Amino acid sequence: MGFFCFGKGDTLSRILSVFTVAFFLFFAAANTAYAMHITEGILPFRWVVTWFAVSVPFVGIGVYHVKRKKRTMPSYLPLVGMLGAAVFVFSCFPIPVIALNGMATSHPCGTGMSAVLLGPFVSVLVAAIALLIQALFLAHGGLTTLGGNIFSMGILGSFSGYFVFKIAQRCRLPLFWCGFLAGMVSDIFTYLGTSIELGLLVINTGGSFFKATAEIFGVFMMTSQGVLCIVEGAVVGFVLVFIYKRRPAILFYLGVVKDDTKPM
C-alpha cells in the first residue's frame, strides 16, 4: 500500500492529502502551541452572551476590590498594574512540550500565580485585561470569546488556584508544594473550563455534552497541556521559594505567607 490511497476524485483527493499532511507537518513544526483560548468566531451568539453574563459580575467585583483598596492605599493601582504586566510576561514564557520531545513549546496560563499574589477577584480582573490585550494585539483569543475565556482562565483558573493554595497552606505543606499545587490545579481547571465551553456546543447537534467535554479535555491533557500543568506548577513553586529566600518582605506584604512558612 502506498502512502496515500485515494477514493473517488483522484485529483481532488491528492490535493486534499497533500494539504492535510502539510497542515500536520506545520503543526508538528510549529514553535508555539496555544490552546487555552477559544479563538474569535467559534462560539455562537447565545453562548457569547451567556459567558459574558457569567464573567461580568466577577470582573465587576475585581474592579470594586481594586477601587476600594486604591482609596486607602494609592500605591495599590501601580502595584496591581505592574504585577499584572509581570504575570502577562510570565504567561509568554516558552516551556518545552516534553510529550513532543521538545519539538514545540507551549506557554503557561499565569492565573495560578496571579491569584496567589493578588487574590482571586483581582486576578480575574488582571486575566480579563490580559485576555483583552492578547485578543486585540496578538489575535490570540477573541473579542466575542472574551467572556468565555475569562470564565475558563480568569474565574476557574484563579479561584481553583487560590483555594488550593490556601488549603495546602492550612495543611502546612512547604511553600514550594503550595505553589506547585496552585499552578497545576489552576491550569487543569482552565483547560476543563475551555473543554466545557466547547463541549456545550455539541448540545444543539444532538451530541453528548459529557462525552464531548471528556474527549476535548482528554485531548488537551494527552497532548501538550497535561505535562504543561505539572511544569507550570513546578515553575510557580520555584518562583515563590525564590522570592521567599531573596525578598520575603514582598510575600509578607502581599499576604501570601505567614511567619511559620517552610520554603521547601
Next chain:
Amino acid sequence: MMPMDFFHHTFSDVYARQNNWLTRIDVRVKLFYIISLLAINLWAKNIFIPSLFLSISFIVLFSIRIPLFAILRSMLIPISFAILILIIKGLHEGEKEWISLSIVGCKMTFREEGLRSGLHTCSKVLGGISLVITFSFTTTISRLCAGLKWFRVPNTMVELLALMYRYIFLLFDEVSTMWTAQKSRLGHASWGKTIKSSGTLCGLLIMRAFDRAERTYEAMYVRGYDGGSILTVNLSPWRKEDYASFIGMVFIAPMLVYTGNVYVW
C-alpha cells in the same frame, strides 16, 4: 525557541501610530463598527458575510500600506485553528461521504455536511479575526483607553489596561536579556534546568515589578497622584465624517444582517 521574538514583531503599535485615513477615524466610531460587525459575523448563517469581512479587511489594510507579511503573521494562529476546525468537523460530522483517503495506513473519511459546517465556522473565525486586526492595526492603546472610557468601561479597569500595556514592553525587554544570559550560561541545557531557570527568572521578574511599582507610585505621587484618575487623553468632539460613518453603519447593518441570514450554500 523564543516566542518573545514573535511577540516583539507582532505586539507592536508602529502601524497604529501612522497618519492615514483609518487612524484618523474617531475611536468611538471604530469601536461601534467593530462591535456591530463582529455581532453580524457571528449571526451570519452563510459564508458570504464572513468572507466579505475578510476581503474588505484585507483591502482596507492594503490601502494603508500594511505589509501582507505583517497581516499574515498576526493571523497565523487563528488560521491554523480555522484549518484544524475544518479538518476535525469534516472528519467527524455528518453521514454523506465526500472523499476518503488513507495516510500511512490510517483511513480518513471527510463528510460533506461536516466540511460545510467546518467551512462555515472557519469563515467566521477568519472574518472575525480580520476585523479585530484591522482595528488593532489602526488604533493606539491611548485612543482605545479613551474610547473605552467614553463607553463607560470602569475607570479602574481602563487605568489598569493602560498601566499593564505600558510596562509589558519594558518587562519583555528585561526578561529577554535575562533569558539570553541564562541560556549562554547553560541554564536551559535540559528540561529540568529550564524549569528551574524559568522559576528563577520569573521570581526576579516579580521582584523587579514590585520595585518598579514602588518607584512608579513615587513618581506619580510627586506629580500629584492621590488615587484619582490617571488617564489624560481626551477625545475631540465628533466631526461631520464621524457622524456620517456612524449613520452609514446604522443603514448598512440591517442589510448585512439580512444577507447573512440568506442560505446561499
